[in-house]
Amino acid sequence: MRAVSLLTACSVMLSLSGCMTQDELLPFDGSRVTLLQLAPLIEGEDIAVISTDFGEIRMRFFPSEAPNAVNNFVTLAREGFFNDRAVIGPRGLLASSLPVLISGSSDDSGKKGVSRVGGKPFKQEISANLWQITGAVSVLDDTDKGDSRFFIAGSRPVPEWQLDEIEAACYPQNVIEAYRTYGGLPEYSLEYSVFAQVVQGQEVVDGMIESLQTGGKGLTINTVEIISYDPDGDTADP
Structure with a gap:
């Protein structure tokens, strides 16, 4: 696991090895962390509609926290880059024991992607307002630089021992x-740039992950469409 070296939303680092001193922890007071993934959808905000053979996935974006990652995804989606794009499991790119869905690679290895942000990989955009809860969509940046590759966190209850561990590491209580x-x-x-969150179709994500874990192959994203959220016409909920 990579070490965390930078937070864009606050000036402290977190480590699972122990608590910060009181002075170091104050800038990371949980009352100052806004869990954007749990906020209500806003009329007119961009929503990605991802069509797969398993069903439809919808996700919202966080341009205030990860502008380059959001811009790259939206631009590529509108170009049709993600259409008929392979979906894979960890394959050594992430811990194989964790439920994740990976896509956006420009080749079958999962190790190459493209960027429309100045034509080169963009820097990490780590925010203390975005966390790896179920349905989080993150940039798969294996060199601390991002491109078109992304992964979605599958549904997974966090065991009590791990909750105790992050509490001992002084994670904000609202995050815990x-x-x-x-x-x-x-x-x-705080290792990978979260730039979006699934708001509808998490069961589709989980079904695809289960298929990959049981030997399924040939999974693809059929199309990705960017629409504006309409509370009267959409059923997506955070």
Whole structure:
């Protein structure tokens, strides 16, 4: 697991090895962390509609926290880059024991992607307002630089021992409760740039992950469409 070296939303680092001193922890007071993934959808905000053979996945974006990652995904989606794109499991790219869905690679290895942000990989955009709860969509940046590759966190209850561990590491209480309530992958907290969140179709994500874990092959994203959220015409809920 990579070490966390930078937070864009605050000036402290977290480590699972122990607590910060009181002075170091104050800038990371949980009352100052806004869990954007759990906020209500806003009329007019961009939504990605991902069509697969397993069903439809919808996700919202967080351009205030990860502008380059969001811009890259939306631009590529509108170009049709993600259409008929392979979906894979970890394949050594991430911990194979964790439920994740990976796509966006420009080749079958999962190790190459493309960027429309100046034509080169973009820097990590780590935010203390975005966490690896179930349904989090993150940039798969294996060199601390991002491109078109992304992964979605599958549904996974966080065991009590791990909740105790992140509490001992002084994670904000509202973040701990989010992991307790929604599950997720605390192992990846503040390591990968979260830029979106599944708001509808998490069961589709989980079904695809299960298929991959049981030997399924040939999974693809059929199309990705960017639409504006309409509360009267959409059923997506955070």
